[in-house]
Amino acid sequence: MLSDYTFIGIFVVVAIAFPIIALALAFFVRPKKPDAVKSSTYECGLETIGETWVQFRVQYYVYALVFVVFDIETVFLYPWAVAYNKLGLFALVEMFIFLAILVGGLIYAWRKGALEWV
Amino acid sequence: MNISSLNLTAIAPQIIIIITALVVLLAELFTGRKSLLAYLSLLGIIVAAIASWYIWNGTEQRLFAVPMFQTMAVADGYSLFLNLVFLVTAALSVLASINYLVRERINHGEYYALLLLATGGMMLMGSATDLMTVFLALEILSISLYVLAGFNRADLKSGESALKYFLLGAFASGFLLYGIALIYGATGTTNLAAIVDFLKGTGPMRGTYLFIGLGLLLVGFSFKIALVPFHMWTPDVYEGAPTSVTAFMSVGAKAAGFAALGRLLLYAFPTLLGDWVWALAVLSVLTMTLGNLTALAQTNVKRMLAYSSIAHAGYILIGLIAANEAGMAGVLFYLLAYAFMNVGAFAVVIAVGREGEPNLELSDYAGLGSRQPLLAAAMAVFMFSLAGVPPLAGFFGKLYIFSAAVQAGFVALAIIGVLNSVVSAFFYLRVIVYMYMQKPIVEARPVLAPPLALAIALAVLGTIGLGLLPTPFLTLAQQSIAMLFGA
Numbered sequence: 001m002l003s004d005y006t007f008i009g010i011f012v013v014v015a016i017a018f019p020i021i022a023l024a025l026a027f028f029v030r031p032k033k034p035d036a037v038k039s040s041t042y043e044c045g046l047e048t049i050g051e052t053w054v055q056f057r058v059q060y061y062v063y064a065l066v067f068v069v070f071d072i073e074t075v076f077l078y079p080w081a082v083a084y085n086k087l088g089l090f091a092l093v094e095m096f097i098f099l100a101i102l103v104g105g106l107i108y109a110w111r112k113g114a115l116e117w118v
Numbered sequence: 119m120n121i122s123s124l125n126l127t128a129i130a131p132q133i134i135i136i137i138t139a140l141v142v143l144l145a146e147l148f149t150g151r152k153s154l155l156a157y158l159s160l161l162g163i164i165v166a167a168i169a170s171w172y173i174w175n176g177t178e179q180r181l182f183a184v185p186m187f188q189t190m191a192v193a194d195g196y197s198l199f200l201n202l203v204f205l206v207t208a209a210l211s212v213l214a215s216i217n218y219l220v221r222e223r224i225n226h227g228e229y230y231a232l233l234l235l236a237t238g239g240m241m242l243m244g245s246a247t248d249l250m251t252v253f254l255a256l257e258i259l260s261i262s263l264y265v266l267a268g269f270n271r272a273d274l275k276s277g278e279s280a281l282k283y284f285l286l287g288a289f290a291s292g293f294l295l296y297g298i299a300l301i302y303g304a305t306g307t308t309n310l311a312a313i314v315d316f317l318k319g320t321g322p323m324r325g326t327y328l329f330i331g332l333g334l335l336l337v338g339f340s341f342k343i344a345l346v347p348f349h350m351w352t353p354d355v356y357e358g359a360p361t362s363v364t365a366f367m368s369v370g371a372k373a374a375g376f377a378a379l380g381r382l383l384l385y386a387f388p389t390l391l392g393d394w395v396w397a398l399a400v401l402s403v404l405t406m407t408l409g410n411l412t413a414l415a416q417t418n419v420k421r422m423l424a425y426s427s428i429a430h431a432g433y434i435l436i437g438l439i440a441a442n443e444a445g446m447a448g449v450l451f452y453l454l455a456y457a458f459m460n461v462g463a464f465a466v467v468i469a470v471g472r473e474g475e476p477n478l479e480l481s482d483y484a485g486l487g488s489r490q491p492l493l494a495a496a497m498a499v500f501m502f503s504l505a506g507v508p509p510l511a512g513f514f515g516k517l518y519i520f521s522a523a524v525q526a527g528f529v530a531l532a533i534i535g536v537l538n539s540v541v542s543a544f545f546y547l548r549v550i551v552y553m554y555m556q557k558p559i560v561e562a563r564p565v566l567a568p569p570l571a572l573a574i575a576l577a578v579l580g581t582i583g584l585g586l587l588p589t590p591f592l593t594l595a596q597q598s599i600a601m602l603f604g605a
Contacts, residue, residue, distance in 0.1 A: 104144055111147040 062114045066106075073102055125186035128173060128193035131166040131201050132241045138162025139234035146227025156216045156569075159230040163209045163237070170201040183601050189309060191245045195598030199450050200244035200377045204370055206580070207457045208237040211366035213573035214465040218362045221473050224270050232269075233366060236262035240374035244381075249298045249308040252378050256294070256342070259374055260287050263367050267359040273474075279358025286341060286351040294338030300331030310386040317389045332387060332394060343375035345435065346404040349428050353412075356424035361471065364420065365464030368427045373453045376434055380449060384441060384602050391441060398439050399531060406432030406538040413545050419467055420478045422545055423460070426504060429542060430456060436535055437519040440526040443596065443603055448518030450595040455503070455511035455584050462577025463500040469493055469566055469574065483549060485558025493566065494553045496574050503581045505546040506539045511584035518592065 037043065080087070080095055109115060126133065142155050142162075149155070173184070173193050183194040191197075211233065219225040239259030246252040264287060268280025302308050304327040305316045340348040356364045383394060409429030416422035434456075437449035470486065470493070471477060487494040503510035516539060523532040584591055 101140065104140055108143055108147060 128184040128186045130169045134166040135238040139231045143231040152225045155227050155230045167205045170198045174198050190248045190251045192247045194601040197245035199598035203453045204240040207370045210461040210573050213569045215362040216569040217567035218468045232262045243374040244377040247310045266363045275358035279355045283355045290338050290341030297331045297334030300327045304328035313386045339379045345401045346408045353424045357421045361468045365461045369457045402432050402435040410541045436523050440522040445522035446599045447595040452515030455515040458577045458580030459500045459503040465574045466497040483552045484556035487554040496578050501546040505543040509585045511581045514588040
């Protein structure tokens with residue numbers, strides 16, 4: 001029990017010390033030659049254009065929601081497929097009920113025009 | 119694990135309601151007639167009620183409890199009686215909604231689907247025997263209600279109502295979940311039966327975490343059933359939400375909260391009775407008093423009914439505090455009575471209202487007695503019943519609860535309850551005074567649509583019926599709570 005906590009303690013100490021030592025070392029070793037490009041916000045990337053407080057089209061969210069639903073479906077399908085031989089008929093029926101409910105959701109989203117970009 | 123161990127027949131009413139919700143959702147896509155969806159929902163509600171009745175009658179002895187899904191939930195008398203309360207509420211709300219939605223131009227098919235999903239959540243809450251199921255059911259219920267509260271998208275007040283309800287509801291869920299986590303930490307289980315066993319084994323030393331957990335659980339539930347001082351959201355949410363939704367959630371969500379709270383406190387934590395009972399007694403006194411005193415000052419009828427519903431939560435809580443069979447039977451009876459009279463009162467508010475609901479003030483009810491004699495008579499019945507005037511349902515609900523409190527030795531609490539009823543009579547009777555003794559300001563006659571008229575008629579029938587023949591329903595309630603006390 002004690003040794004477990006000793007390990008965690010050592011990890012905590014190392015985790016705190018490591019970045020401090022690394023950053024401090026780099027600070028003393030590195031050459032300092034700043035220029036305009038180097039001190040810009042994104043050295044390798046685009047400057048932002050306009051305000052970031054803009055409204056997004058609501059369809060982004062609808063798309064994201066539909067995507068999340070089917071993402072979760074995949075998350076459920078993988079372990080089910082792996083353990084398929086052990087689970088048997090019950091899990092098969094269960095999964096088809098689950099899929100039927102999701103398909104119902106897809107039909108709903110489809111008919112409501114959530115999949116069309118206007 | 120096989121299918122028969124899940125006991126799908128025992129959970130049939132809930133499954134029927136959820137399937138109906140999904141069918142309604144999909145049916146909306148292929149039909150232009152929105153009223154069809156309402157009747158489809160009613161059909162599902164009736165079938166679920168019949169299924170509940172079959173489960174009740176299917177067992178020989180009254181002391182039955184059919185566990186399902188590995189004791190995650192149970193079908194017993196308690197849950198089946200509560201099914202009746204929820205289904206009555208849902209049916210009356212659907213009937214009252216049909217023409218209201220058309221009038222307010224919010225006639226979207228999702229309304230009925232969400233209402234049914236919320237009903238399914240409530241029914242699951244009544245039958246939950248595991249803290250995880252309680253939480254799951256509460257979330258099904260709450261998320262549907264958040265959307266319903268903001269259903270009138272064009273109305274800013276409705277949006278405000280939904281946002282407030284969502285933020286405070288999510289906050290309350292956090293409390294509840296934290297409480298569940300601490301109880302799990304203290305007892306090593308979320309199953310109620312296992313918690314009972316654990317508490318029997320530990321004796322007087324039970325640890326701090328259990329108390330903190332139970333306290334957080336009570337705070338979470340107090341938010342959901344709007345007990346003072348956790349009631350701040352209630353008036354704004356009830357006033358802003360579409361009236362038919364207010365009717366539904368003021369009864370349904372509250373009954374569901376009491377359902378789960380009753381099972382938790384009386385079945386799982388009776389050994390800690392001495393600890394939670396005084397906390398609830400304080401909440402009850404505060405809730406009744408503040409609810410009634412604030413309702414006195416309201417001139418908006420919808421807001422007045424919101425404060426009145428806070429006060430009623432206080433009365434019902436007395437039955438829980440009594441913690442005896444008479445008290446719990448009283449709670450169930452009161453919830454049924456409350457379903458009829460409160461949904462009925464809101465249905466009248468719908469009938470008097472016009473598009474955009476500009477006329478919710480007391481003065482809009484002036485002279486209703488001569489303009490719409492039947493509607494005014496119905497409103498009078500609901501107001502008398504809410505105030506607790508004898509031959510009506512509300513009186514017997516209060517009578518049973520207060521007498522149970524006296525039996526249990528909470529005489530002071532019963533007296534405070536009675537005094538509060540007297541105070542409440544003022545603002546209920548004020549509506550009647552306006553209806554019958556004031557000259558009408560507007561002469562326009564509100565048109566009463568047949569489904570709404572049916573809803574009001576059924577509610578009047580229930581309110582008077584429960585008052586004239588309380589015994590069979592009380593017997594039913596007494597039988598249904600036997601399981602809680604393990605008698």
